[in-house]
Amino acid sequence: MSIHIIPVTGLPIIQRGDDLAQLVTAASNRQGTPLADGDIVVLCHVIVSRAEGNVVDLRDVEPSIPALNFAEYTGKDPRIVEVVLREARAVRRMAPGVLITETRQGFVCANSGVDKSNVPGEDVVAPLPGDPDASAKAIRGRIKDLANREVAVIVCDTHGRAHRDGEVNVAVGSSGLSVIRDRRGERDLFGYELHVKRTAVADELAAAAELVIGQADEGVPAAIIRGYGYGKSEESKATELVRPREKDLFI
Amino acid sequence: MSIHIIPVTGLPIIQRGDDLAQLVTAASNRQGTPLADGDIVVLCHVIVSRAEGNVVDLRDVEPSIPALNFAEYTGKDPRIVEVVLREARAVRRMAPGVLITETRQGFVCANSGVDKSNVPGEDVVAPLPGDPDASAKAIRGRIKDLANREVAVIVCDTHGRAHRDGEVNVAVGSSGLSVIRDRRGERDLFGYELHVKRTAVADELAAAAELVIGQADEGVPAAIIRGYGYGKSEESKATELVRPREKDLFI
Numbered sequence: 001m002s003i004h005i006i007p008v009t010g011l012p013i014i015q016r017g018d019d020l021a022q023l024v025t026a027a028s029n030r031q032g033t034p035l036a037d038g039d040i041v042v043l044c045h046v047i048v049s050r051a052e053g054n055v056v057d058l059r060d061v062e063p064s065i066p067a068l069n070f071a072e073y074t075g076k077d078p079r080i081v082e083v084v085l086r087e088a089r090a091v092r093r094m095a096p097g098v099l100i101t102e103t104r105q106g107f108v109c110a111n112s113g114v115d116k117s118n119v120p121g122e123d124v125v126a127p128l129p130g131d132p133d134a135s136a137k138a139i140r141g142r143i144k145d146l147a148n149r150e151v152a153v154i155v156c157d158t159h160g161r162a163h164r165d166g167e168v169n170v171a172v173g174s175s176g177l178s179v180i181r182d183r184r185g186e187r188d189l190f191g192y193e194l195h196v197k198r199t200a201v202a203d204e205l206a207a208a209a210e211l212v213i214g215q216a217d218e219g220v221p222a223a224i225i226r227g228y229g230y231g232k233s234e235e236s237k238a239t240e241l242v243r244p245r246e247k248d249l250f251i
Numbered sequence: 252m253s254i255h256i257i258p259v260t261g262l263p264i265i266q267r268g269d270d271l272a273q274l275v276t277a278a279s280n281r282q283g284t285p286l287a288d289g290d291i292v293v294l295c296h297v298i299v300s301r302a303e304g305n306v307v308d309l310r311d312v313e314p315s316i317p318a319l320n321f322a323e324y325t326g327k328d329p330r331i332v333e334v335v336l337r338e339a340r341a342v343r344r345m346a347p348g349v350l351i352t353e354t355r356q357g358f359v360c361a362n363s364g365v366d367k368s369n370v371p372g373e374d375v376v377a378p379l380p381g382d383p384d385a386s387a388k389a390i391r392g393r394i395k396d397l398a399n400r401e402v403a404v405i406v407c408d409t410h411g412r413a414h415r416d417g418e419v420n421v422a423v424g425s426s427g428l429s430v431i432r433d434r435r436g437e438r439d440l441f442g443y444e445l446h447v448k449r450t451a452v453a454d455e456l457a458a459a460a461e462l463v464i465g466q467a468d469e470g471v472p473a474a475i476i477r478g479y480g481y482g483k484s485e486e487s488k489a490t491e492l493v494r495p496r497e498k499d500l501f502i
Contacts (some may be wrong), residue, residue: 002284004463010300027366084304100500108414108501158450162413162501163359165494166431166451168458170415180417199409199461200417207419208459210450211254211479228462243416249344249351250359250413251502 001227006033007212008041008222018055021142024222033224034150040225041139042154045172046115048135048219049126056083058123074099076204080114080125085110087127100160103128105244107172109159129155132173133237152176153154154232155238156206156213169210171202174238178231179203200241201230224228252478257284258291258463260472267304272393276475282474286400291476292390293405293460297366298472299386300377307334309374326349331365337376338363351411354379355445357493358411358423380406383424384488391426402425403481406489407457407464414499422453422463425489428455429482447467451492452481 008027014020020043028035035041039056049055063078071078075096085091088101092108101112105128113128129135137152143151155173155207160166171179179202186197209223245251259278265271271294279286286292300306314322314329318336322329326347330405335341337351343359352363364432380386387404394402395492422430430453437448460474471489496502 001258001461003256004457005256005459007252078410098500156450160501161451161494162437162499163494164454164492166420166449166453166492168451168454168455197409198417199417200412200415201462203415203417204458204461208256208462209457210253210455211459213453224425225462241415241417243412243414249346249349249412249415 003208003225003227004131005208005212006224006226007220008224011047011122011219011221011222011247013135014047014050014221016050016055018051019046019142021139022050024139025143025147027222028224033226035147035151035224036220036226038149038226038229039149039151040177040205040228040230041143041151042155042206042213042223042225043136043139044156044213044221045113045125045128045132045155048129048132049174052129052135054129055124055126058083058125068230070094070099080111080116083127084112084114085124087114102245104130105132105239106237107157107159109157113159115156115157128157128172133175133239134173136173136238137175152177152202152232154202154206156209158210168203169206169213171206171238171241172228174202174236175201176234178233178236179240180236181231185187192223202238203241205230252392253316254345254459254476254478256459256463257475258471259475260299260471262470262472264300265301267301267306270393271298271302272390272397275390276394278400278473279475280314284477286394286398286402286475287477289477289480290400291403291405291428291456291479291481292391292394292402293457293464293474295300295366295464295472296379296383296406297377299380299383299390299406299424303380303386303473304463306375306377309334309376321350330374331362331367334378335363335365336374336445337438338365353496354415355381356383356423356490358410359410364408364410365424366408374427374441379423384426384490385424387426387489388425401427403483404459405453405460407460407486409461419454420464422455422457425453425487427483428453428493429484429486429487430489431487432482453489454492456481466491 067082093100127155318333434448
């Protein structure tokens with residue numbers, strides 16, 4: 001049984017107040033791939049933030065003294081540094097050209113996930129949604145209302161990693177699926193118990209979606225993943241994927 | 252244009268000397284999804300190691316004194332610790348229940364990627380292939396010879412990560428595609444230059460494949476990804492994804 005990763009094409013430039021669930025549902029219908037029960041809808045965080053009006057016009061930002069200091073040290077725009085610091089609960093690493101923070105949600109990433117790409121208006125940036133799990137849940141509920149389809153929703157962002165070069169897409173918000181598939185206690189093909197096997201399926205789904213999303217020239221900010229039998233969950237959230245620093249054995 | 256992730260089903264239990272390219276080609280034909288130009292064939296490292304005879308019978312392993320010491324401290328089987336240490340060029344973290352190493356190839360992961368799952372024979376483990384990039388290249392060449400198809404090949408393993416809970420599939424070997432898509436200098440939908448955008452596509456492809464591979468009860472150790480327009484490369488290797496420790500800003 002194959003899995004399909006379907007780009008959602010023809011979405012307009014998302015504006016504050018836009019109904020993303022409605023736009024994605026309509027776009028899916030238009031392109032002949034209407035949403036189905038069991039689909040996973042993956043949305044770039046930028047369009048979610050934009051729909052929620054969670055964008056910052058840098059012309060309105062007055063950098064604080066710490067932001068001015070850090071901007072000089074890192075070589076970054078002090079107004080962007082100010083926005084990044086407002087979104088952070090801690091700084092993890094600062095160096096020329098580098099500002100890695102722990103976001104309010106707990107994600108460790110460059111620039112608190114504040115993204116300039118794909119936002120029209122020369123001086124506008126989009127932070128992460130304030131509560132990406134809640135955003136995912138709201139969009140999922142709205143799809144249920146509009147299309148009568150039971151889907152899962154993932155809000156994604158592209159993060160750098162420790163130990164490995166390059167960035168990959170990860171889940172920063174999730175609703176409707178177990179973000180981790182816990183297979184401890186299961187047995188493999190030969191009867192061995194799988195001792196450590198907790199797969200971060202929400203991150204793997206986000207990575208898979210990026211294969212169609214990562215085409216900025218085509219403007220594809222959303223994808224549908226069809227045919228993956230995920231574990232349904234009303235409670236599971238992307239913030240479960242945050243590993244507390246004191247338990248992090250990989251740093 | 253959708254991407255399809257196709258499980259390769261019906262593969263036998265792989266034995267030393269098996270021709271993986273031939274077996275995957277035949278299985279793809281049997282299931283009605285013959286390999287096509289531009290496909291990406293993703294193979295679990297365990298079957299590659301097994302085909303190469305790169306498995307270790309723990310009954311033949313004499314643990315060294317360091318292995319005995321570390322086994323006591325970590326609570327692990329001293330013979331497995333011995334195999335793990337032989338595969339490592341450095342230990343990154345040791346704690347009760349935990350042995351994170353830097354493998355000979357440079358990958359930072361638990362137990363040097365030595366895997367007990369899915370290997371028949373109670374006391375047999377499979378390390379990573381000695382040179383997973385070379386393994387991928389050989390299999391790719393053999394597919395070209397047998398099926399006259401130009402594919403890319405990725406050898407994958409499941410790794411834990413810093414900062415995020417759960418494991419994800421990553422590329423440990425690769426041939427035929429650029430493992431990183433470097434989009435610096437490209438412009439997005441609104442004409443912004445994408446300043447930092449180096450996507451680790453080989454890892455995203457490995458993660459996508461895991462959505463069909465990660466079903467141990469069904470015994471699916473390989474997948475075909477179809478419809479992804481990767482950058483062709485004869486030189487690019489998975490070891491490019493290793494970030495040298497001194498340049499690692501995320502630890």
